[in-house]
Amino acid sequence: MMQSYLFSRISEWAMAKTIINNDLEISYIITDSRSVSYPEKSLFIAITGGNHNGHDYISSLYQQGVRCFMVDEHYAIDEKLADANYIIADNTLECFQRLVAEKRHLYHCPVIGVTGSNGKTIVKEWISQLIGNSKVLVRSPKSYNSQIGVPLSVWQLNKNTEVAVFEAGISQMGEMERIASVIEPTIGLITNIGAAHQENFASRKEKLNEKLKLFANSEIIVFSTEVPFVEEGISKMYPHKNVLRWGTNLNNELQIVKKVVASSSSQVELKWNNKTCSLELPFIDEVSFENAMHAIAVLLYLGYDLKYMESAVKKLVPVAMRMELKEGVNNCILVNDSYNSDISSLGLSLDFLIQQSRKSNTVRTLILSDIYQSGIESEVLCRQINDLLKKKGISRLIGVGEVLKNNAQLFDLEASFYNTTAELLDSISHNTFKNEAILIKGSRNFEFEQVSDFLEKKHHQTRLEINLNALVDNLNYFRSKLKDTTKILAMVKAFSYGSGSFEIANVLQHQKVDYLGVAFADEGIELRKSGVSLPIIVMNPEVKSFPAMIEHQLEPEIYSFKVLNQFIDVLRNEGLTQYPVHIKVDTGMNRLGFMTSEIDQLKEVLRDLNEIRVRSVFSHLVGSDEVQFDDFTKTQINTFDRVTQELKEALGYSFIRHILNTAGILRFTESQFDMVRVGIGMYGIGVEGHKKLKNVTSFKSYISQIREVKAHETIGYGRRGELAYDSDIAVVPVGYADGLNRKLGNGVGKMMVNNQLAPIIGNICMDMCMIDVTGLNAKEGDEVQIFGPAQPVSDLAKALGTIPYEIFTSISRRVKRIYYYE
Ligand SMILES: *Cc1c(COP(=O)(O)O)cnc(C)c1O
Numbered sequence: 001m002m003q004s005y006l007f008s009r010i011s012e013w014a015m016a017k018t019i020i021n022n023d024l025e026i027s028y029i030i031t032d033s034r035s036v037s038y039p040e041k042s043l044f045i046a047i048t049g050g051n052h053n054g055h056d057y058i059s060s061l062y063q064q065g066v067r068c069f070m071v072d073e074h075y076a077i078d079e080k081l082a083d084a085n086y087i088i089a090d091n092t093l094e095c096f097q098r099l100v101a102e103k104r105h106l107y108h109c110p111v112i113g114v115t116g117s118n119g120k121t122i123v124k125e126w127i128s129q130l131i132g133n134s135k136v137l138v139r140s141p142k143s144y145n146s147q148i149g150v151p152l153s154v155w156q157l158n159k160n161t162e163v164a165v166f167e168a169g170i171s172q173m174g175e176m177e178r179i180a181s182v183i184e185p186t187i188g189l190i191t192n193i194g195a196a197h198q199e200n201f202a203s204r205k206e207k208l209n210e211k212l213k214l215f216a217n218s219e220i221i222v223f224s225t226e227v228p229f230v231e232e233g234i235s236k237m238y239p240h241k242n243v244l245r246w247g248t249n250l251n252n253e254l255q256i257v258k259k260v261v262a263s264s265s266s267q268v269e270l271k272w273n274n275k276t277c278s279l280e281l282p283f284i285d286e287v288s289f290e291n292a293m294h295a296i297a298v299l300l301y302l303g304y305d306l307k308y309m310e311s312a313v314k315k316l317v318p319v320a321m322r323m324e325l326k327e328g329v330n331n332c333i334l335v336n337d338s339y340n341s342d343i344s345s346l347g348l349s350l351d352f353l354i355q356q357s358r359k360s361n362t363v364r365t366l367i368l369s370d371i372y373q374s375g376i377e378s379e380v381l382c383r384q385i386n387d388l389l390k391k392k393g394i395s396r397l398i399g400v401g402e403v404l405k406n407n408a409q410l411f412d413l414e415a416s417f418y419n420t421t422a423e424l425l426d427s428i429s430h431n432t433f434k435n436e437a438i439l440i441k442g443s444r445n446f447e448f449e450q451v452s453d454f455l456e457k458k459h460h461q462t463r464l465e466i467n468l469n470a471l472v473d474n475l476n477y478f479r480s481k482l483k484d485t486t487k488i489l490a491m492v493k494a495f496s497y498g499s500g501s502f503e504i505a506n507v508l509q510h511q512k513v514d515y516l517g518v519a520f521a522d523e524g525i526e527l528r529k530s531g532v533s534l535p536i537i538v539m540n541p542e543v544k545s546f547p548a549m550i551e552h553q554l555e556p557e558i559y560s561f562k563v564l565n566q567f568i569d570v571l572r573n574e575g576l577t578q579y580p581v582h583i584k585v586d587t588g589m590n591r592l593g594f595m596t597s598e599i600d601q602l603k604e605v606l607r608d609l610n611e612i613r614v615r616s617v618f619s620h621l622v623g624s625d626e627v628q629f630d631d632f633t634k635t636q637i638n639t640f641d642r643v644t645q646e647l648k649e650a651l652g653y654s655f656i657r658h659i660l661n662t663a664g665i666l667r668f669t670e671s672q673f674d675m676v677r678v679g680i681g682m683y684g685i686g687v688e689g690h691k692k693l694k695n696v697t698s699f700k701s702y703i704s705q706i707r708e709v710k711a712h713e714t715i716g717y718g719r720r721g722e723l724a725y726d727s728d729i730a731v732v733p734v735g736y737a738d739g740l741n742r743k744l745g746n747g748v749g750k751m752m753v754n755n756q757l758a759p760i761i762g763n764i765c766m767d768m769c770m771i772d773v774t775g776l777n778a779k780e781g782d783e784v785q786i787f788g789p790a791q792p793v794s795d796l797a798k799a800l801g802t803i804p805y806e807i808f809t810s811i812s813r814r815v816k817r818i819y820y821y822e
Contacts, residue, residue: 017088028042068084110187116192119291121143123189141153141344156344166185173200193227208229327817335349347392353437358531369400369443382407385411461733463700467695475511476511503817503819514535541556561605588636599647621661630667637659637671683696700786703753718762751786
């Protein structure tokens with residue numbers, strides 16, 4: 001079904017040197033070595049970025065069956081990999097883009113290129129929803145809009161494609177020209193031009209002009225006259241191009257005559273080609289309206305008539321932008337992805353499910369609704385799904401919908417089928433699921449949120465949301481500051497600074513950090529039990545836990561002769577040698593670690609020991625975030641350098657040296673030695689005066705009740721919060737037992753409601769607190785943010801006279817954690 005191309009033909013598109021040992025048919029291109037479904041039919045592009053070097057994975061991909069590779073000209077080809085084929089590129093990313101651009105020329109259907117600061121993905125999805133089954137459509141998976149995402153998307157174009165829609169995102173100058181030649185849109189659409197990704201552009205105008213380069217060869221540009229700058233920018237750059245402008249201006253090609261917003265829908269009267277019509281849009285907010293109008297304008301240009309639009313727009317549904325990971329009933333984990341339902345996004349969510357359920361014998365279940373994929377017969381589609389599930393090691397399928405049910409005989413794994421979601425919910429109980437990893441993936445109209453609701457472990461509604469994209473972005477930011485060879489130890493002690501256990505560790509392992517650091521053996525054992533296989537250092541090993549640590553291959557920090565001797569005793573008992581350990585040197589903290597005066601003795605002792613192998617030697621900085629201590633920090637670094645040189649000479653072998661924590665990486669980058677230990681920075685807290693890191697965790701609750709209270713009444717225990725005026729007082733079910741510090745009561749702390757700050761009033765109780773929402777237009781059920789992007793945790797820390805570390809790690813385990821990818 002997937003169109004395939006001979007490797008020799010693909011290499012012609014690449015216009016590069018080739019080695020062909022055995023010409024093969026290729027259908028898929030992969031750039032991520034971790035998700036290979038069809039090795040024999042895949043071409044792997046080895047891309048060297050700041051973080052990974054794709055060439056490192058070639059031999060392991062070869063083991064899995066991949067035979068076709070694009071490599072850099074400096075890469076030394078391994079002769080042992082017999083019958084492998086290579087495209088040899090001066091720059092693999094550029095060559096990949098060139099290859100897809102060349103292939104793009106084979107197709108002559110309309111190709112829509114969407115760019116802009118916000119809304120690209122939604123507009124792309126809505127164009128696709130509106131086109132529905134009327135044409136065979138290809139589109140970018142998820143929000144694949146980067147230098148790599150674009151060629152991966154455009155590669156999907158094939159001889160059956162009738163229309164395509166791709167998004168293009170850029171973060172710096174020079175990027176757009178490269179992806180423009182890959183997409184080569186015939187129809188250009190710009191959504192808007194906001195402040196997102198502004199840091200690398202001198203001005204909004206510069207950013208706009210860079211984005212507009214996407215349309216150099218388009219036959220038309222679609223845009224809104226309601227958005228500032230855009231029209232002016234376009235008429236300057238392309239004075240003679242056809243445009244389709246929409247908005248309220250009388251001379252717009254698509255004119256908004258009137259718009260009325262009702263309680264749950266909006267009515268808009270449009271004029272197009274001298275005809276008017278009235279469309280009912282199933283939402284009321286401005287942003288959705290703008291996104292829908294972009295999509296409508298494109299469809300009208302494609303020739304869809306107003307009658308078609310009338311019924312199509314009614315069916316527009318919101319695009320769920322995130323994939324969530326939650327705790328389920330009976331010790332299950334739940335991944336809920338209602339993003340969009342096609343086979344490529346199914347593959348991506350299965351990869352995430354696998355990443356989060358690594359234990360070798362975990363049962364993996366997929367609850368799947370009929371998926372909508374235009375242009376593929378249902379039987380072919382079901383065979384593809386079955387194939388994919390077997391490749392990914394899914395144990396059980398629960399299918400919902402007529403298409404899946406009617407093709408039940410095509411699935412050869414444990415499977416059950418239901419006609420509707422209601423029928424499914426009638427037939428299952430919590431006991432249908434135990435200790436398994438479940439992916440819930442349903443098209444919007446199947447309303448699978450009911451299934452996810454049913455299977456979710458019920459905690460109270462106060463929750464900590466963890467944005468995994470932001471975590472990865474922060475990690476990559478640190479990587480970008482380091483040399484390629486510097487290793488990363490990611491600190492996941494104290495429940496990953498309050499944000500989670502295996503969920504975070506699995507993401508970090510997937511991102512290929514080198515080590516994890518925990519405080520106590522128990523934390524490491526918990527990670528091992530969930531299948532985390534990275535090396536783990538235990539910072540505070542206790543004698544009693546030594547045997548368990550050894551059993552779970554956890555590597556201790558050795559900080560004194562006493563600990564060293566105790567650990568050696570245990571190793572001798574078990575007859576182990578060369579066990580990896582990490583030596584801590586105290587250079588000024590005066591806490592744990594060998595003092596400099598003990599180093600001579602340490603050299604003597606270590607030299608003769610065969611039980612252990614010193615894997616690393618490290619020290620910890622006491623004031624790396626504060627300018628006033630910079631001289632002291634430099635002294636610590638120099639002492640560390642000297643001591644570790646001496647140890648290296650004495651031991652006669654080398655080991656990893658590391659001293660920098662988050663603030664150290666940002667402020668003393670040059671002292672990175674062989675590894676750094678990043679902690680709070682990954683979770684979004686950096687150092688003032690440096691790049692702002694992305695917010696990762698948001699602590700949220702909701703308003704459970706609002707009541708009017710008269711002036712001079714008091715609120716809560718101890719009659720503390722006396723009201724100065726008649727007030728609306730909201731109850732929020734979060735208290736000090738959840739980790740909301742009681743000192744935040746009586747006006748010290750505030751919470752964000754509807755983008756406005758509401759002070760906490762009266763004393764905070766164990767399980768709830770009260771906030772003053774007078775004049776804020778708040779309703780029961782509204783979300784409340786305790787901290788998050790709109791209320792930085794550092795503000796809260798300041799109000800409390802503490803540091804973000806304490807706030808993060810004080811959030812109680814009873815607060816449910818929800819992990820998501822956008
Ligand atoms: C916690 C810890 C770190 C991480 O510190 P951050 O300031 O959170 O980056 C580094 N090293 C050691 C020894 C630690 O205990």
